[in-house]
Amino acid sequence: MSAIQVTNESLEKIMSDPETIVTGKPLAAVATSERSEPGESWLVRAGQIIGIAVKWMIPPVLGLALFIGIWALVSQSSPQLPGPAKTWESAQILFSDPFYNKGPNDMGIGWNILASLQRVGIGFGMAALVGIPLGFMIGRFQFLSAMLAPIISLLRPVSPLAWLPIGLLVFKAADPAAIWVIFISAIWPMIINTAVGVSRIPPDYMNVAKVLNLSEWKIFTKILFPAVLPYMMTGIRLSIGVAWLVIVAAEMLTGGVGLGFWVWDEWNNLNVEHIIIAIFVVGIVGLLLEQALVLLAKRFSYE
Amino acid sequence: MEKYVQIENVRQVFNTKKGPFVALRDINLNINQGEFIALIGHSGCGKSTLLNLVAGLTLPSDGAMLCAGREIAGPGPERGVVFQNHSLLPWLTCFENVYLAVERVFGQAESKTSLKKRTHEALALVGLTHAEHKHPHEISGGMKQRVGIARALSMQPKVLLLDEPFGALDALTRAHLQDELMKIAAETHSTVVMVTHDVDEAVLLSDRIVMMTNGPAATIGEILHVDLPRPRDRLALANDAKYHEYRGAVLDFLYRRQLRPAA
Numbered sequence: 396m397s398a399i400q401v402t403n404e405s406l407e408k409i410m411s412d413p414e415t416i417v418t419g420k421p422l423a424a425v426a427t428s429e430r431s432e433p434g435e436s437w438l439v440r441a442g443q444i445i446g447i448a449v450k451w452m453i454p455p456v457l458g459l460a461l462f463i464g465i466w467a468l469v470s471q472s473s474p475q476l477p478g479p480a481k482t483w484e485s486a487q488i489l490f491s492d493p494f495y496n497k498g499p500n501d502m503g504i505g506w507n508i509l510a511s512l513q514r515v516g517i518g519f520g521m522a523a524l525v526g527i528p529l530g531f532m533i534g535r536f537q538f539l540s541a542m543l544a545p546i547i548s549l550l551r552p553v554s555p556l557a558w559l560p561i562g563l564l565v566f567k568a569a570d571p572a573a574i575w576v577i578f579i580s581a582i583w584p585m586i587i588n589t590a591v592g593v594s595r596i597p598p599d600y601m602n603v604a605k606v607l608n609l610s611e612w613k614i615f616t617k618i619l620f621p622a623v624l625p626y627m628m629t630g631i632r633l634s635i636g637v638a639w640l641v642i643v644a645a646e647m648l649t650g651g652v653g654l655g656f657w658v659w660d661e662w663n664n665l666n667v668e669h670i671i672i673a674i675f676v677v678g679i680v681g682l683l684l685e686q687a688l689v690l691l692a693k694r695f696s697y698e
Numbered sequence: 699m700e701k702y703v704q705i706e707n708v709r710q711v712f713n714t715k716k717g718p719f720v721a722l723r724d725i726n727l728n729i730n731q732g733e734f735i736a737l738i739g740h741s742g743c744g745k746s747t748l749l750n751l752v753a754g755l756t757l758p759s760d761g762a763m764l765c766a767g768r769e770i771a772g773p774g775p776e777r778g779v780v781f782q783n784h785s786l787l788p789w790l791t792c793f794e795n796v797y798l799a800v801e802r803v804f805g806q807a808e809s810k811t812s813l814k815k816r817t818h819e820a821l822a823l824v825g826l827t828h829a830e831h832k833h834p835h836e837i838s839g840g841m842k843q844r845v846g847i848a849r850a851l852s853m854q855p856k857v858l859l860l861d862e863p864f865g866a867l868d869a870l871t872r873a874h875l876q877d878e879l880m881k882i883a884a885e886t887h888s889t890v891v892m893v894t895h896d897v898d899e900a901v902l903l904s905d906r907i908v909m910m911t912n913g914p915a916a917t918i919g920e921i922l923h924v925d926l927p928r929p930r931d932r933l934a935l936a937n938d939a940k941y942h943e944y945r946g947a948v949l950d951f952l953y954r955r956q957l958r959p960a961a
Contacts, residue, residue: 603781606753609802
């Protein structure tokens with residue numbers, strides 16, 4: 396009770412004191428002048444940006460740190476598994492000369508990445524050339540759709556590597572067989588997404604086509620293709636993902652130059668650091684491919 | 699006045715999962731050249747179905763449909779259609795949307811310059827020269843509908859078919875576009891068939907109002923001749939006794955004789 400009374404009294408004193416009002420004014424003025432000073436505000440804004448960036452960066456950095464921490468712990472208890480530090484050292488040596496060439500069984504990591512990318516590129520490219528037009532036709536013609544639906548449902552769930560022996564048998568060479576595996580595993584998402592896109596075209600657009608009496612070519616270029624493009628891009632993205640997923644396994648079996656073969660080769664050499672590096676390389680390249688296609692897809696979306 | 703569109707004993711049956719559904723029966727209608735016809739009726743009465751038949755988007759189950767003495771076997775450039783929801787292609791600009799139609803109708807006979815001129819003219823007719831290079835999502839609903847009208851007009855159709863063209867627009871924009879449509883129809887001497895559910899719109903615009911009975915198995919209940927001098931002015935007509943008489947007749951048909959029990 397007494398404390399409250401004291402504060403009430405002191406408050407009254409302060410309120411009635413003319414000095415309070417006098418000193419209050421310059422204080423406010425100081426505060427506003429501080430705010431309007433350009434150097435200060437720039438600092439504040441920079442601070443805010445850094446704050447947002449830190450907030451945005453913390454979770455992924457924390458996640459990666461946790462991952463490396465667990466990896467380090469596991470590697471300490473199991474002596475065969477190299478730890479993060481040892482792998483990093485090894486990676487630095489490896490990437491210092493990525494394009495050396497000491498014969499077909501000993502090439503730099505750069506050559507191996509390029510060889511894998513080339514196979515994926517060819518296999519995926521051929522799958523796109525066949526799969527996208529086929530998807531359009533399946534979406535456009537009910538008869539074709541009914542005809543091919545059972546084949547697609549039957550073959551789609553088959554593991555990509557099951558196609559490898561057929562490829563080896565038909566092409567009698569490892570490289571075309573690996574490309575064949577990429578082709579057959581990358582084709583399904585493109586066929587299916589394109590066909591779904593065609594079947595989901597708003598009926599209004601097709602009525603426009605009918606009323607304007609557009610030729611089949613005009614219908615394709617002015618209505619079907621633009622309307623299906625977003626669906627097609629989804630198919631392409633899924634296909635690239637599958638193709639990149641499959642290439643390592645296919646190359647392990649077929650040999651030659653390439654990331655998959657390189658992993659197998661380093662396993663035979665018992666160079667586990669390199670296997671771990673290969674895992675990271677496969678992951679990073681896959682991530683880059685995906686991001687590139689996401690950017691491409693954004694360019695092709697309407698409204 | 700010459701019969702331009704002839705509809706004789708047309709019947710339209712749709713096959714549904716529950717069995718055949720008779721949408722239209724015994725439709726008999728002759729449309730003269732230069733005439734403005736409104737099709738009015740409660741929703742579900744088959745007025746859009748009838749318009750689609752004239753457009754050639756669907757074919758009748760029974761009966762005969764002629765346009766300029768020839769059987770309607772499918773859509774044709776002599777019948778321009780304006781859709782309810784504009785139906786512009788979102789990836790093309792207004793100009794390109796109209797050009798697509800122009801190119802199809804006149805592309806074989808005329809040069810590119812002439813096709814472009816026709817497109818500019820069609821867009822100018824609906825007052826959209828300034829929005830030619832905009833995409834549909836960048837313009838208002840009323841402007842989109844105008845591009846739809848420009849697209850249909852650019853084909854220089856003998857018959858303009860409009861399916862509730864102003865239904866989705868606000869009252870002011872609708873009134874403005876109705877006036878423009880009246881002007882354009884007068885300038886181009888077009889034959890117009892318009893589906894509507896707006897009584898004022900029907901009386902203001904048309905020479906004859908075709909009133910449809912309720913579905914299923916809808917047919918033409920009554921045809922009202924609107925004998926008002928043209929050009930018509932909505933403000934002058936607001937106090938016109940004849941206008942109110944026509945309006946009353948349509949309302950009477952729709953809300954007394956054809957009132958739906960539950961709608």
